[in-house]
Amino acid sequence: MVDIPYEGIAGIPPAEVPEVELYHPRSWWTRYVFSQDAKVIAIQYSLTASAIGLVALVLSWLMRLQLGFPGTFSFIDANQYLQFITMHGMIMVIYLLTALFLGGFGNYLIPLMVGARDMVFPYVNMLSYWVYLLAVLVLASTFFVPGGPTGAGWTLYPPQAILSGTPGQDWGIILMMSSLILFIIGFTMGGLNYVVTVLQARTRGMTLMRLPLTVWGIFTATVMALLAFPALFVASVMLLLDRLLGTSFFMPSLVEMGQLSKYGGGSPLLFQHLFWFFGHPEVYIVALPAFGIVSDLISTHARKNIFGYRMMVWAIVGIGALSFVVWAHHMYVSGMFPQFGYFFATTTLIIAIPTAIKVYNWVLTLWRGDIHLRVPMLFALGFIITFVNGGLTGLFLGNVVVDVPLSDTMFVVAHFHMVMGVAPIMVVLGAIYHWYPKVTGRMLNDVLGKFHFWVTFLGAYLIFFPMHYLGLLGVPRRYFELGDTAFIPSSAHSLNAFISVVALTVGFSQMVFLFNLAWSLFKGEASGGNPWRATTLEWQTPETPPGHGNWGKELPIVYRWAYDYSVPGAAEDFIPQNQPPRATQLVQGAAS
Amino acid sequence: MVVALILLLVAIGSVLFHLYSPWWWTPIATNWAYIDHTINITFWITGFVFVAVIAFMAYCVFRFHHKEGRRADYNPENKRLEWWLSVGTGVGVAAMLAPGLVVWHQFVTVPADATEVEVMGQQWQWSFRLPGKDGRLGTSDVRNIASDNPMGLNRDDPHAQDDVVIENGDLHLQMGKPVKVLLRSVDVLHDFYVPEFRAKMDMVPGMVTYFWITPIRTGTFDVLCAELCGAAHYQMRAKVIVDEEREYHAWLEQQKTFAELSPARAVVKATYQSGGR
Numbered sequence: 001m002v003d004i005p006y007e008g009i010a011g012i013p014p015a016e017v018p019e020v021e022l023y024h025p026r027s028w029w030t031r032y033v034f035s036q037d038a039k040v041i042a043i044q045y046s047l048t049a050s051a052i053g054l055v056a057l058v059l060s061w062l063m064r065l066q067l068g069f070p071g072t073f074s075f076i077d078a079n080q081y082l083q084f085i086t087m088h089g090m091i092m093v094i095y096l097l098t099a100l101f102l103g104g105f106g107n108y109l110i111p112l113m114v115g116a117r118d119m120v121f122p123y124v125n126m127l128s129y130w131v132y133l134l135a136v137l138v139l140a141s142t143f144f145v146p147g148g149p150t151g152a153g154w155t156l157y158p159p160q161a162i163l164s165g166t167p168g169q170d171w172g173i174i175l176m177m178s179s180l181i182l183f184i185i186g187f188t189m190g191g192l193n194y195v196v197t198v199l200q201a202r203t204r205g206m207t208l209m210r211l212p213l214t215v216w217g218i219f220t221a222t223v224m225a226l227l228a229f230p231a232l233f234v235a236s237v238m239l240l241l242d243r244l245l246g247t248s249f250f251m252p253s254l255v256e257m258g259q260l261s262k263y264g265g266g267s268p269l270l271f272q273h274l275f276w277f278f279g280h281p282e283v284y285i286v287a288l289p290a291f292g293i294v295s296d297l298i299s300t301h302a303r304k305n306i307f308g309y310r311m312m313v314w315a316i317v318g319i320g321a322l323s324f325v326v327w328a329h330h331m332y333v334s335g336m337f338p339q340f341g342y343f344f345a346t347t348t349l350i351i352a353i354p355t356a357i358k359v360y361n362w363v364l365t366l367w368r369g370d371i372h373l374r375v376p377m378l379f380a381l382g383f384i385i386t387f388v389n390g391g392l393t394g395l396f397l398g399n400v401v402v403d404v405p406l407s408d409t410m411f412v413v414a415h416f417h418m419v420m421g422v423a424p425i426m427v428v429l430g431a432i433y434h435w436y437p438k439v440t441g442r443m444l445n446d447v448l449g450k451f452h453f454w455v456t457f458l459g460a461y462l463i464f465f466p467m468h469y470l471g472l473l474g475v476p477r478r479y480f481e482l483g484d485t486a487f488i489p490s491s492a493h494s495l496n497a498f499i500s501v502v503a504l505t506v507g508f509s510q511m512v513f514l515f516n517l518a519w520s521l522f523k524g525e526a527s528g529g530n531p532w533r534a535t536t537l538e539w540q541t542p543e544t545p546p547g548h549g550n551w552g553k554e555l556p557i558v559y560r561w562a563y564d565y566s567v568p569g570a571a572e573d574f575i576p577q578n579q580p581p582r583a584t585q586l587v588q589g590a591a592s
Numbered sequence: 593m594v595v596a597l598i599l600l601l602v603a604i605g606s607v608l609f610h611l612y613s614p615w616w617w618t619p620i621a622t623n624w625a626y627i628d629h630t631i632n633i634t635f636w637i638t639g640f641v642f643v644a645v646i647a648f649m650a651y652c653v654f655r656f657h658h659k660e661g662r663r664a665d666y667n668p669e670n671k672r673l674e675w676w677l678s679v680g681t682g683v684g685v686a687a688m689l690a691p692g693l694v695v696w697h698q699f700v701t702v703p704a705d706a707t708e709v710e711v712m713g714q715q716w717q718w719s720f721r722l723p724g725k726d727g728r729l730g731t732s733d734v735r736n737i738a739s740d741n742p743m744g745l746n747r748d749d750p751h752a753q754d755d756v757v758i759e760n761g762d763l764h765l766q767m768g769k770p771v772k773v774l775l776r777s778v779d780v781l782h783d784f785y786v787p788e789f790r791a792k793m794d795m796v797p798g799m800v801t802y803f804w805i806t807p808i809r810t811g812t813f814d815v816l817c818a819e820l821c822g823a824a825h826y827q828m829r830a831k832v833i834v835d836e837e838r839e840y841h842a843w844l845e846q847q848k849t850f851a852e853l854s855p856a857r858a859v860v861k862a863t864y865q866s867g868g869r
Contacts (some may be wrong), residue, residue: 079823153820159797160780165715165822252798253734255714255778260735268781268796302656304664308674333783335775335794335801338700342693349689356641356681357674363645364673366652368665373595373657381595381649385602388645392638395685399692401699402630405617405790408783408818458598465606469615474787476818479826485814487618487787495615566664573663 022549023122034130036122037548038107041129043439045103048129049096052136056091059084061507068500070481078480079167082151085478086168087142089154090176093282094183095136097424101289102187102225103132105431106194106218108439112538113215115203115556115578117549119193128193131186138179145171153478155279158250158271162243164257177240184229184236194222203537205558209313210577212536212562213306216313217292220320221285227324228281235274242266272334276327283420284323288316290427291358294380296562297430298362300534301377302369303573305563308361315354322351332403341400348398352391359388370566370573374532375449379430382457383423389461390419393468408478411471414464422460429456429513436517437531441544442524448516452509459506463499470495535574536562596654603646607639621788621813621834622805623770626695628790634688641684699791702804706770709763712743713775713782713795715821716828719743720763724754724849734778734797744778745850753851756844762831763815766840770806785818786832794819807834 025031035041063084066076076084107125111118119125142149150168152161160166161173168176198211198219211219238249242263250271251263299306306312328336328344362384371377393415397403406412429452436444471477474487482488530539542552556578564575620628656662710721710729721743723729730745730752737744742759745752765771775784777795785792788811791803817828835843 078826082820082823082825151823157781157820160820160822163780163822165780165824167823254780254797255734255737257715260737266798268798302664303658305666305668307667308669310669311674333793335796335799341696341700345692345696346689349685352685353678353681357678359645360674360677363649363652366649366656368667369652369656370662370664371653371657373653378595381599381653384649385599385646388642389606392642395638395688396631396634399630399634399688401627401692401696402634404699404792405624405627405631405787407792408785458602461602466609466613466615469609469613472617473615474618476785476816478820481826483826483829485816486812487814489614491614563668566666568666 019117019555022117024548034126036118036126038111038119038122038125039439039546041125042104042107044129045099045107045132048133048136049099049104052091052140053096053100055140056088056096057507057510059088059091061504063088064500064503066480068497079151080148081480082153082478083149083167083172086151086153086156087139087149091139092421093154093286094180095139097286097420097428098187098225098282099132100428101286101424102194102218102222103129103190105214105289105293106222107190108435109214109538110194110197110218111201112438112541112546112550113212113536114198114201115206115537115551115558116197116201117551117555120196120201121193124189125193128186128190131182131189135179135182135186138175138182142168142172142175142179145175147171150176155272155275156239157275158239158242158266158268159252159254159263162239162251163261173243174240177236177243180236181233181240184233187225187229191222191226194218195226203555203558206537206577209310210558210561213292213295213309213312213316214289214536215292216316217288217290217295220316221288224281224288224320224323225285228278228285230278231274232278235271235278239271269331269334269336272331272336273328276330277324279330280327281320281323283416284319286420286424288320290383290424291316293431294383294427295358295362295365296536297376297380297427297434298365299563299565300434300532301374301380302366302371303565304365304369305565306361307364307367308357309561309563311357312361315358318354319351322347322354326351326398329398329400329403332400333407345398345400349395352395352398355391359384359391374433375444375446375453376430376434376532378450378453378457379426379433382453383426383430386418386426386457386461386464387423389465390415390417390423394419405474406471408476409471410475410477411468413477414467414471417467418464422464426457429453432517434532435538436520437527437544438538438541439545440521440524441527442520443527443531444520444524445516448512452513452516455509455512456506459502459509462502463506466495467499533572533574535564535576537577540576540578593654593657595657596650599646599650599653603643603650607643610635610639618788619809620790621786621809621811622790622807624699624790624805626691626698630688630691630695633691637684637688699803702772702802703770706772706804708772708774709765710774710776711763711784711795713777713779713784713817713821713828715779716817716824717760718763718784718815718828718830720758720761721745722756722758722844722847723751724756726751726754729774730755730850732776737778740854747854753849755850756847757850757853758847762833764833764835764840764843765807767807767810767834767836770804772802772804775801775803780821781819782817782821782828783819785816786813787816788813789832792818810834810836 023036065073147170148168150172152166241247248263248266251266253264295306326348328340329348529544558577566573712719728751730749732744734744775795777797782795791805793801793803813832815830
């Protein structure tokens with residue numbers, strides 16, 4: 001889809017708005033700490049998210065130790081187990097994946113990819129990070145308060161979440177809700193920035209239909225997050241009031257530890273509707289940036305234009321819109337109005353169609369490509385397999401009556417880990433290998449990278465694929481130990497032990513990755529500005545790493561879409577978006 | 593090409609694991625074999641798609657990986673192909689959704705001849721209640737709960753007097769008789785979960801939820817709680833026993849009614865109040 005005629009430099013409109021003077025840091029503090037440069041903020045977001053993500057990784061090891069070898073580790077009790085699963089889930093979904101994709105990749109890539117000097121509101125962007133950091137610190141502090149973090153499960157369902165039968169009822173749940181409220185405030189400041197920057201600060205010639213899919217994915221996810229997070233905000237505030245002031249938004253008349261409580265008149269289901277009105281879009285808030293980024297990884301490393309770009313854009317937008325009308329598929333067995341089942345099963349299965357189109361277009365991009373099996377491409381292939389697997393098991397759980405036996409079992413745990421844990425993390429890792437050279441000017445080590453990929457991909461598959469069958473058997477989730485249960489054979493316990501051993505192995509292989517990140521920063525091979533010979537604007541900056549203001553004196557002008565790879569007749573197998581048509585023709589002339 | 597081979601082996605290995613692994617669903621004990629059939633249809637369709645996509649991808653990696661001098665095609669779109677793939681996907685989705693919705697209709701439509709039993713969840717135990725000779729469950733309220741009235745039945749309700757109350761015991765069901773299981777909680781969310789029954793539903797304080805089943809084989813089955821309910825969630829256990837008619841009635845004869853379990857004074861009061869009606 002080369003939508004600009006090659007002779008048509010007249011198709012590029014003059015700049016409508018004069019450039020605004022950038023804020024220039026005057027000291028070390030304002031350059032590297034209280035920085036208003038989106039690239040620095042991106043790195044701050046990424047490091048903070050990774051640090052708290054490592055906590056979640058350690059928690060997963062503790063959980064797997066308990067599940068694989070129940071009764072062996074006296075330092076893990078039932079309360080702690082629930083605290084581990086809760087904190088692991090919450091950290092991974094919100095404080096790691098959401099923050100990393102939007103705050104990390106969004107901040108770094110949006111201004112560079114659309115040809116802007118920075119985000120449009122740099123000061124608010126800086127505040128966004130510091131509020132996020134505060135949210136993370138409040139969350140982490142719950143490990144040290146009396147009673148420890150909440151063990152209500154990451155879904156925080158009342159009444160359980162705020163009653164005394166649940167660990168962390170004292171401080172943990174209060175700080176959890178406070179942290180979520182802070183996170184949403186911080187995200188909103190950043191999110192408004194990303195949306196306005198994409199809409200208002202694109203450089204000349206960068207039409208919406210020339211944006212790389214990475215930007216489309218992050219942009220759509222941000223719009224969704226701005227619409228979805230308010231539901232969680234409201235739910236968090238109400239739950240906090242129920243806990244602190246004894247109001248009853250979500251609390252009916254009930255008995256707490258044998259005594260009639262003071263609560264009455266609230267609805268536990270109301271919380272679930274609010275939570276999942278946020279929670280389901282949240283799945284796609286994590287998935288859409290991954291969809292966008294992986295499209296660009298595949299296209300670049302297969303040296304081929306992404307297949308069906310327009311369909312890919314509409315699929316992203318369509319999935320984003322549909323994801324707001326499927327939330328109650330998380331509630332098929334919640335006791336809600338049974339007739340909802342028909343509607344939500346139908347919408348949920350319809351969303352499979354645009355999602356499937358994306359998968360087809362990724363593999364069709366490989367067809368007749370020139371596939372370089374470099375580390376980012378390997379991770380992209382790993383993403384396709386795990387995402388297809390996790391997406392297909394979603395068709396079981398979305399189909400209301402099939403969900404009835406499977407919900408709340410290990411099948412669900414396996415499904416969501418495959419589709420929104422392993423698959424997006426494959427993309428995160430692939431993206432780090434892909435853009436690390438732009439951020440640091442050095443390549444990551446290839447041998448360590450390939451080792452890291454194979455252990456992570458095959459290991460994660462061995463963990464989560466067999467886990468579905470435990471769920472099919474009926475093994476429930478969120479169980480400290482399975483005890484003596486007639487329908488669970490001893491072979492299932494052996495499988496649990498196997499999964500735990502693999503999980504620890506995969507966990508430790510991430511240390512190789514961390515070593516690679518640190519080592520390559522100093523010793524990695526110099527990358528130059530465009531090591532992958534990619535077309536998009538971030539690879540065309542005058543300096544690598546890009547300097548403050550990104551573009552030197554002149555903003556780039558965009559003449560073509562983001563996917564001019566292997567254009568017939570062109571001398572090179574890629575044409576950068578900012579290469580004028582005349583230059584291309586000259587190269588063509590020279591080639592012929 | 594090693595990478596292509598490994599990718600293909602992941603697909604083949606997954607199929608073999610599905611066919612030969614020892615972990616599969618429990619032998620069903622109710623009428624909900626329809627649910628198992630729908631799962632099987634879904635396995636067939638999704639399994640086909642999974643293998644097809646991975647095999648195609650592995651072939652591309654094998655056939656088109658980088659070699660000196662290779663150049664990719666330039667092929668932005670193919671409207672026909674994209675539409676055919678969309679329509680094909682739509683057909684596959686419909687083939688899973690249609691049986692699913694039909695079975696859901698059965699699932700939420702309770703037969704008129706179903707008898708009722710009540711299951712009550714509390715941290716962390718199960719209680720059961722059967723309607724007694726009048727065939728009706730009496731009303732209940734958490735505000736009535738007391739040490740001598742653990743299920744919170746309404747002492748003024750005549751229908752409650754003959755209700756069979758089972759605390760800390762097992763529930764028995766009769767083979768072949770459809771039963772509507774009414775679900776109630778007095779504190780937090782619970783979920784009455786018997787894997788062999790396939791049906792399950794959350795229990796929500798302040799609401800009465802339900803599902804229905806017809807037991808089709810006798811046996812003793814574990815009851816688990818499937819909705820996180822606090823520290824001892826994993827220990828919230830009971831048993832359900834499905835009996836033939838004769839054994840079921842023999843068991844039922846031995847159970848105590850609410851009136852029998854209540855202190856005499858309360859019974860007198862209840863009898864007095866209901867006597868006029």
